[in-house]
Each structure stands twice: as C-alpha cells, then as structure tokens.
Amino acid sequence: MLFKYRARTTTGAITNGSREAASQEAAVSWLREQGMSPISVEAHGILGAATHDKGGKFSINLNLELFPQKVTLKDKNVIFKQMATMVNAGITVAATLDLLASQTENKTLSAAISGMRDAVGGGVTLAASMGRYPKVFSGLEIALVRAGEEGGVLDISLSRLAGFVEQQYALQKKIKGAMMYPSVVVAFTILALGVLCAFIVPMFRKAFANIGMAELPKLTAAIFGFSDFLRGYWFTLPIPFIIIGVILHYVKKTEGGKRFLDKRKVKAPLIGDIIFKAILARSFRTFATLVTAGVSILDSIEMSSGVADNALVSDAFKLMRERAQNGVLLSSTIKEQKLFPGMVAHMVAVGEETGQVDEVLSKVADWYDMELDEKIKGLTSIIEPVLIVFIGLVVGLVVGSIFVPLIQAMQQFM
Numbered sequence: 001m002l003f004k005y006r007a008r009t010t011t012g013a014i015t016n017g018s019r020e021a022a023s024q025e026a027a028v029s030w031l032r033e034q035g036m037s038p039i040s041v042e043a044h045g046i047l048g049a050a051t052h053d054k055g056g057k058f059s060i061n062l063n064l065e066l067f068p069q070k071v072t073l074k075d076k077n078v079i080f081k082q083m084a085t086m087v088n089a090g091i092t093v094a095a096t097l098d099l100l101a102s103q104t105e106n107k108t109l110s111a112a113i114s115g116m117r118d119a120v121g122g123g124v125t126l127a128a129s130m131g132r133y134p135k136v137f138s139g140l141e142i143a144l145v146r147a148g149e150e151g152g153v154l155d156i157s158l159s160r161l162a163g164f165v166e167q168q169y170a171l172q173k174k175i176k177g178a179m180m181y182p183s184v185v186v187a188f189t190i191l192a193l194g195v196l197c198a199f200i201v202p203m204f205r206k207a208f209a210n211i212g213m214a215e216l217p218k219l220t221a222a223i224f225g226f227s228d229f230l231r232g233y234w235f236t237l238p239i240p241f242i243i244i245g246v247i248l249h250y251v252k253k254t255e256g257g258k259r260f261l262d263k264r265k266v267k268a269p270l271i272g273d274i275i276f277k278a279i280l281a282r283s284f285r286t287f288a289t290l291v292t293a294g295v296s297i298l299d300s301i302e303m304s305s306g307v308a309d310n311a312l313v314s315d316a317f318k319l320m321r322e323r324a325q326n327g328v329l330l331s332s333t334i335k336e337q338k339l340f341p342g343m344v345a346h347m348v349a350v351g352e353e354t355g356q357v358d359e360v361l362s363k364v365a366d367w368y369d370m371e372l373d374e375k376i377k378g379l380t381s382i383i384e385p386v387l388i389v390f391i392g393l394v395v396g397l398v399v400g401s402i403f404v405p406l407i408q409a410m411q412q413f414m
Helices: 024-033 073-088 093-103 107-121 126-130 139-151 154-210 218-236 238-253 255-266 272-293 297-308 311-325 330-336 342-354 357-413
Strands: 002-008 014-020 037-044 050-052 058-060
Touching: 002 024, 014 024, 024 037, 037 126, 037 139, 073 093, 073 107, 073 154, 093 107, 107 126, 126 139, 139 154, 139 272, 139 297, 154 218, 154 272, 154 357, 218 238, 218 357, 238 255, 255 272, 255 311, 272 297, 272 311, 272 357, 297 311, 311 330, 330 342, 342 357
Parallel strands: none
Antiparallel strands: 002 014, 002 037, 050 058
C-alpha cells in the first residue's frame, strides 16, 4: 500500500514524499525511524470503502451508516470549543477525542471522533485524521487545525476555529430567521386557500344550483373551476415544482447554468442583496480567520473562493489569487472590481501598509455583517405590510367571488 506523507525534518524543514507500507501506522513508524515528525500520512490507491476528494486523492470513509445524521455548525462549534479547552488544559489530543467520542450525541460526529481517536493514537496528526472525514470536516477546518499543529499553537487554532464556526452559525440563523416569518405566513395562506376551495366553495356551489342560478360571474366560475380541479386532481399540484426543481438541478451542474443562476440569485428583488452580503460576509470571515491562523495568503484566498458558493464572488477571489501570485496588491485587485465597494479596497490597502491584513479583513467581515443586519431589519419592516396586503387580496378574492352572486340572487328576489 502506498502512503503519501508530509513531515518535519530535524532541521525544521517541511518535506513531502511517498512510502510503501503495510499500514498507516507502519508508515508513521518508518518516518520516526528516519528522524522525521509526521504531519500527515494519507493512503493512495487503497482497496475497499474509499472516496475521492477534489484533488483525486483517496480518503478512507469509516462512516458506514446508510443514512448518516447531519452534522450541523452548532454541533461542530460545541466540539471545537471543548477540544480547545481540554488541549489548553494540557490533556492530550487522543484523550480529548476519547472523552468527546463518548459525550457527543450526534452519531455521525461521534463515529468520526472515534475514528480520529484511533488514528491519533496510531501516530497520525489531528488534521490528517480529520481529513479522513471530508463529509464532516471542511477543508478550511482541516487547514486551520494543520496550521495550529505546525506552529505549535493547536489550542489557539482550535479556539479560532470554534469562534469562526460560531460566527457562521450565527449568520446561518440570521438568514433562516429572516426567511421564517414570510415562509410561515405564505404557507398558512396557501393552506387556508386550499381548505376554502376544497370544502367551503363546493357548499356555496350547491346552494347556487338549488336557487336556480345558471349564469355565474366569471370570477365565481373561475373559483368554482379551481375548486373542482383541486378536489379531483390535487395530487398533480407538486408536479410543476418537481419539474422546475429537476431542471434547476441539472442546470446548476453546468458551468454556464450555475453562473446564470448565481447572477439571478444576487439580483433577485427583496432578498438578492441579503444573499449577496451574506456570501461576502462568509467569504471575508473565512479569509480573515485563515490568515490569522497562519495559512498563506494564496491558500487563504483559494479556500475563501470555495466557501463563497457563488460564481461571481468565486471569480473575484480567484482573480485576487492569480494577481497576488504575480505580486499585485490585494487592494489593487479589489479596487478594480465593481463587485466590492471602494471602502473595502481602502481598508485592505491600509492593512497592507500597516502589516495588519488579518485584522482589517476581520473588520471588513464585521462591516458586511452589520450591513446584513440592516438589510434584514429593513426587509422585515417591508415584508410585513406586503404580506398583510397579499393575504387580504387572496381572501378578498375568494370571499368576493362568493358574495357577488349572493347579492345578485338577493336582488332577484326583492
């Protein structure tokens, strides 16, 4: 079995290479015999249950559950905080993982921590053991832990990681909270409309037939027709949404389609600017956290581009990386792009001049968070009267379609 390794030599230099060994533990033992301290040891070309990461490498997937429980940001925030506290208190990484494995309620996360404990006990680094679970831990989280291990400040890196995950969780809750109220109101409105059309409207239809009303107003006839359709073919209602969902799923898989949808997403009325600012807040927060942890600028930009999950923002960060690789200042690239306000370029320029890029990037992320808060508050204040008007129109439409023929019938008998 072939293992790729990354290790620190006795002189402190980082070296990469490969080694044939019977197991990962044997490869680690060989490295130590050579006087090297292993940083990561990963298997390549192994048989059995394995998955490919984006770079084409194999990573062992030890979670064999058919339906694994989802690991949320809240779960990881708790784990990283506990790890940081215990490592800072002098407890070994293996003992820390052993304690956390028995205390974690999330089964998927508990299984991953148990596997990490066994790997760390065999001489594998914490970052390398996390790399075995790409569906649980992101590349960014692994990079932060690796930077802490290489710099001898693992507890500090874990604390930063816990803070970063907590901020991302807060951002996620903020967005979900803003969407919750209108979603619930619209859902109940649709439900009420369905109940009216399926059960109440048919009763009035029979009443109109009994009093001999042959000709009904067009609005009433339309509501009665919709009621008939709903009662007879209600099961077809999800079909258009399923078709649209399938089409969007396949469109998103194409580069042009994803780019088109990403543009439409950030330019959507009401929520487009909120989505855009949330993406930028997440990307700059990631950038700042990685740079603060000691990850190289180029790697930090690349990972920030990945977490954006939007073609427009990803392209902007990729251009920043490409030009930074050629010696161009970040502030110059940011200034030339219309995607970012001029203030962001100015702040980054100040950070580059003072050597405090990480602090400035954190302030940029804080600024986007503040802008996002203001946008959400503004949306909430706008959306409430809009929803009230929407509900009034829907209910008024149904009620009006019933009462107009009733009034006409009363006039006939007067």
